[in-house]
Amino acid sequence: MLKKYLFLLFLFLASGNLFSQQVLERSKPVLAGSARAISTEALSKKDLLPPSGEFKIYNPKNRSSNIVVPGKGYPKNLDAAWQKEVGQIPNKKPILVFDAATSGSTPTDPTGAVGPNHYVNAWNSAFAIYDKEGNLLSPPADLQTIGGTFVGEDLGDPIVFYDGFADRFVITQFSDSPNSLLVAITKGPDPVNDGWYTYRFDTGTFPDYPKFYVWGDGYYVTTNQDPDEIRAPGDPTDNLNEVVYVLERDKILLGEEAQHLGFPLPGIRVNGFYSPAGFFAVGKEQPPKGNAPIMYYQDDSWLGVNEDHLKIWLINVDWKDPLNSTIEESQNLGPSDGVTPFHSVFDGGSFHNLSQPGNAPDVDALQGAIMYPAAYRQFPDHNSVVFNFVVDIDPSVVEHAGIRWYELRQDASGGPWSVYQEGTYAPDGSDRWCGSIAMDKNGNIGMGFTVLNDSPENPIFPSLRYTGRYADDPLGMMTLQEETIAKGVSANPSNRYGDYSHITVDPTDEETFWFIGEYFAQGSRLNKVGVFRIAPEYVNDVGVVSLVSPKNGTLGSQEQITVTIRNFGSAPQSNFPVTYSVDEGTSVTETFNGTIQPTEQAEFTFSARADLSEVGTNYSFSAGTQLSTDENPENDFLELVIRNLPPNDVGITDIISPETGENLGMEQVVVIVENFGGEPQNNIPVAYRLDEGNLIEETINQQLAVGGQLSHTFQTPVDLSDPGKYEIFATTMLVEDSNEKNDSVVETVANLNCIPRGSDCSFGDGIYNFYLNEIVNENIYCTDGYYDFTGLSTPLDRSQRTFKVGVSSRFSDNRFSLWIDFNDNGFFDPSELLISSQVLELSNVVYTFEFTIPADAPLGEHLMRVRAGDTSYSGSLNDPCSVMEFGNTMDYTVVIKSDIEASALEDGKLLITSADQNIFDIRLTTSYQQFLWVTVHDMLGQKLVENRIDKSYNGYEYMLDMSYAAPGVYLVRVGTRKEGKVKRIIVR
Template sequence: MNNKLLLLFFVFFFIKFNSFAQKDVAKPVFRDSAQAIFSEAISESRLVPPKDEHKIYNPRNRGINKVVPGKGYPKGVDAALQSKKGEIPSRAPILNFDAVTTRSTPSDPTGVAGLNHYLNAWNSAFSIYDKEGNLLMPPASLASIGGEFEDETLGDPIVVYDQFADRYLISQFSDTPESFLIAVSRGPDPVNDGWYTYRFSTNRVLPDYPKISVWSDGYYITTNKNSNTADQSQVIYVMERDRMLQGETAQFVSFPLPGIETNGFYSPAGFNAMGNTMPPRGNAPIIYLQDDAWAGVSEDHLKIWLVNVDWDNLANSTIEESQQLGSASGVSPFTATFDGGAFNNLEQPGNAPDIDALQATMMYMTQYRRFLDHNSVVLNFVVDVDPTQAEHAGIRWYELRQYGDGNDWEVYQEGTYAPDGSDRFSGSIGIDDQGNIGLGFTVLDDSPANPVFPSIRYTGRYQGDELGVMTLEEQSLVEGQSPNPSSRYGDYAHLTVDPADGITFWHNAEYFQGENRLNHIGVFRLASDLTRDVGITAIVSPIDATLGANEPITVTIRNFGVGTQSNIPVSYTLNGQTVNEIYDERIEASSSVDFTFSETADLSELGESYNIAVRTSLTGDQNPENDTISRVIRNLPPRDVGVTAINGPTTSENLGNEEVSVTIENFGGEAQSNIPLWYQVGNNNRVEETFSGTIGVGENHVYNFQQTADLSVDKRYRLSSGTNLQDDFDPTNDSEEASVANLNCIPEGSDCDFGDGISYFELGDILNERIPCNNGYGDFISYSTNLDRAQGVYSLILQTYFQAEGNEEQFSMWIDLDDNGEFDDNERLITSQALRQANSSFVFDFNLPEDAALGQHLLRIRAGDTRYEGDLNSPCDVMAFGTTHDYSVNIIDTELDIEDFILNEAELMVLNEYNNHYRVILETTFDETLRITVHNVLGQKMLENKVENNGDGYIYDLDMSYAARGVYLVRIGTRQVGKVKRFIVK
């Protein structure tokens, strides 16, 4: 970058951030008003049946999200990841029922609990239940409300309960003309009290994906509108709440979001007030995520705007940028966009379409509640847990706190909930009046070992638990029976807190039975309504470490109940022996204390795992399910370290002298420093260095070797690295291997948003499913399988996501038999074979040449739409639509015996490592025992020994440091035949 460009670059960022520091303020961009139309109580005589059709709602508004390839953090695993499920026992759901069966695509499930009713809606109908799940009003079209809703069924409904007025709201949008339709119940009974209905114009713009929130001075609506001009056009709408509750003519005002960066589809959120105390009027917050993978965003952050409406003079109303919560505020980097912005993301079991993960969206609702010493808001959105791997959806959630009205918001806690390999998305989050947080979500898993169709589950955490962790056991509301027949899912779920008690969560989401979408209601509670309920929630210590004979046992006792408790019997059991003690102090309701037993435990056996079970035995305890918790504690050996990953170099073009980077992990029970390390390229001499820093128990560290590795020749390399710690307890975890190639070309840059390319690859022991597109190139050379050239014919199984027209989707395959990093025409084993149908397996046979060189080779496979730019059969050409993948194969010959191999194919190498220490290498896949001998020039035998194949060949470390200078001969083979190599000891 020249100096002029550099100056402009800094000027741009100065203006950008300085303007933010000045808190850009915007005025309303559209104002209007609407009259109320009175609608009578809902009677069965005027109920309009819901439409029973397989209708896709509003597909035209879900434009693809745009990202900058390669831009953004994290570059690896999400730093806020919770990778293990909570262990605190949670109570089973209180209520579970299916609310509706529909084929509306998506169904847009939404529902709220009021004091006496549960109001449920979907595309584009509604129903009403009592709080026991009994149906009071059967499913009916939204047109049944009457008034402005007459004959209106366009969809995207939202239902809201205004706790401060004991009223219900129902909304949908209209395109005749473009407007919001809002119905406000005239009283607390949505069946019998009648409705006021309003039509608020949106000035010839369809208000896509609306979400409503309650604030003291208005009903706020956020939308997905005017993505390219969201900082100037109408995005946020506010309705005059006070007048709507009275059925009077109400004003309506809309605002842009100054300073926002969008990347296509987007969805901000307003803070939805709940609880017993309203927030002060004004300063209504709007929040949205900003992903640094998008153009114009330099850091992942949450952006907050404040809206102030002057209903007496709407021209005085404002919206202003208020805060940017980034890394300095406690927001960890996140990846909120999947598949380069495309909307087919999460793979289902079977051949069903990939599901839309609902990316770039603040999920509904963003719940605000006031406490004695702070205000809290909870929110969530979906993230890709590790963008370097195949898509793995998790839920990034936050609790923000505000210590005093008008003060800045602070990140109190954050977490990314993805406790196993399943995808979790479509979350909805709430906070009860005790500060406990409930999270409902959808689970999906396409793995053959654990297939999960879209299913609805929940978890949560108690106020006072470890920050950033959903500590409760995951519970199921309903397990899916079928895949989603469409990629559209949701488009949201809806969790609310029951205003009748402030602690019961109602969650509404969809699952599938065949072609049908079912909206399911699950009701659960974290806080207890029991008087006597005490249990154990954690074993605090000991932890995995080097332990002794007198380890103190510390546990966390929680009073789940609503009454204060004391004199609580507590016990732990170890090796069949139980220790009983009493915690005699008071524990207030809904609070926890740590208790340390006076009797210690003997955990001194090195390497042993101890199962410790702890329980409370409170007399009259009303919920014994949470009384007990157990945990396995390991007595770790003091010295045990190893290399757990080779981070670099990676496969690329034009490699040379490359830095070798590894991750070292301390598996032992004591901190370690001055750790001897080594790396090796193939069977060449090892490079040995020492890490002089310190690694704590359970910690890891990235080490970059000072001596580089020469990878300048185009070919595949095997890299290995490990530790040589003296007295290391477990040598099996010391080392790791990786494969890397120096290639003459890597054809990156293809587009596979339409599903072009290879999505499934199976050859021998290689099974690669759910293959991500990324930039069109996939480095899978660490995947390897044996191919027996004596077998001749091999079968390859492939799939593609692309529905080909006229068999244009084709593939070709090469094996680099001469190991020069290039794929020549005579190495192409399959040419332009057709993949005729999406998500179907095709089997292709190919032959290995009879004289194919034994050993490891690179395999390249390319697939794409041949009607467009790029030559499929030119291995370096960038295809307009397609993918290129590289794998490894190891060619063997089961008909070739060891003696033939030694005489005709084997190469014997003797490498001088250091100070007359040599490494003798015979690379082969044979596994029978051979013999090694060393003779001097006089024919005297200096050494004879057995040598085994270690997986990479026959390798023998030969110490000649005590031998006289001169010429020696080394031989490896059988007693009948062998290879001989001459070497010199200096």
């Protein structure tokens, strides 16, 4: 095996310092080598090694200097490409569903590919082979069973793919002994009986999260490089290391010695963990050699990215002279090219994002990855590629995961790529992510994904579903209804999920989708395969799919009935009966005289009208087709309810501004107004009131359609400058409104001042003396009611659990409370309240109270808040951020230790200095040597940044850019998952 690093060539092309942030447009390979094949025989059942059943966490995700800039990037609110409703076209039930892996691996990394006669499935770290009815041909076996270079190797992260142009299956995994890509390819089309060639391609650095793609001149592999070796601290580029590998496909197919090359991605900006994509070619036409695309998205929330865009590189390999091969930036597709701004960051970059039902951990949204595969297909007049990645559809609120998907096209000659269509699929309040998307030979798109919802009213454990669209449907929409492949019945016990799903298209008909993903049942990690088809299954198949008119509204006695008819079949249809009925009354049957082509639809208006004139009545409506030769009656009819609405009914459904926050002042009041009635409305009177104040009345001079919504911003702002809670009442005041119950809403908003200055302690209320272990703070003079004593700290031995605190006040009948911020999110949660409203009955008497910390309380530094006061007047003692009328609040630092487990960061000193424009230099000096994490929370507890930092000769250093963040107080923590140091910063 030959391996050469080619840094001199890279240096020549870089024309600058390697660690600069200069954009590099073109590069030669930085690694070259070759590998010889080892031939193995057919799989023998007696030689199969059973998969390991032990619980194992595979390759824990790490990220280097995360470069999310809090507050930077667009959109600030709703994703403009958001599809808010599930498609209405009836979808087909799965053709086949069968169980694949049951594993203790975390995550399972489900992958599978279909061929003409087999389905090959792999997971961490095993594989199995099925026939196309879901029957096992080769039972689950450890990856080592394949033999050759796989002997002794089952590190995992496998990818299975079928090379349809060669009729071969390929199974891959990575290795760290040495760092390499292991590739096993069948000698023929039969993965059970034809035997395998296996290769080990040395990669130099660890090839994390490898994804394989078929192109005309090679197998292309993208990776997430070892974060320790990516870049210099604070440099968002990844210009040094091989991220993309190319394997010499022609030689691999023959079992001959094959070359491989490694390329960087010149000009890329990254966010720690990242996974670019190659284009995976499928279909009958093999792509030409050369100009192999590599793609990754660039988020303007990251340092060094000015606008959201898709970046495409082209690789041209010269296998005769490998050092003559190149990679170069080709295109940036941004907003001016049809890319709608997206927000791909969750929780500042952490891997704990999406809430599950119950008390289960938040699961990884898989941010930073273009999901596998990016499927490429050639058509007579164009080439298409479809792909997806996860986005947060509204970064201004709690994370809501949706799937941003794309179809890019280029002309058949291979010109530049353009955005043909895009959408963000998040049709309700559930999270959707871990998608895999592909296109059939007709241009229809199928997409499998995971859905999750932590709502008590609609709990959904991680479950597998699919949707899709026909080629001629409106662009940017998944028009098919969702169908379920696997319904999860329990939560994921870990934050790790996936780490991917996999969809492939059956090469036999090029129309049937095979999807595999991960779900959970009765404590087990399971993989399920779902097979579905979008293309016509029958020759003759038509049905009514929607009611165009009437809609809910003020209806009359002569309503025109218009429906949409879809041809689900493969033959054109003409001159067939169409029927409707109301409330199961007499059916009206007429004839559709036009022609509807396969997979297209048309509108039909009945000549007979319907009487729907009774106000407030719900009418049961049924419409359908009666094609005599119809082969699928299940989709013939549409049934729904039409309501005759009273004409005048409007109301305010939501107050979207102001929102609870810090340092509020004169704030705009923005409301959502909805027309519940049956007629459009103009000149709508609206009003709002703050607490018990006077109504502020205005008129909306804008037409509001039936069923429509609009946002209205009141011209008169509201004053929320004093810390505390406020009640805002907003209402419509439409004359002759038919339902006053839906006119108004009430919203509680708080001006959180978690440095709650403003309490009056001049009469002696509040804490005068405070004692806790090594903290002795006496004769505390009165100021503005808040004291920052975080410089005073004391250790708390976790093995001791229970501690005593001494408190006195200079005024009688005060009360005392205490919190410790164990999760270091800057927000004192109710569960962190350890002493609640204990009475300080007499003045100048030291009262002693006990509190108990959890047995698993995180080691290291934490903020402790204490407060006391006379709350018989106003203010809430147990609201840690409110301003009491009489009393005071103070913060200290506690260091939780253990006699058994000494704090590794105990000797550390955390220093944070600020420069101009709210740039903060974070530095921790300590004898500790392993990597640490830096996190930033706002005072609402929202995580804005999570970064991995490694020790340099100056200690642990990180530059925090808060220049885009809102003014206020933030909490910075540096440490391990179990212990750390915390400090406050103020953004001005």
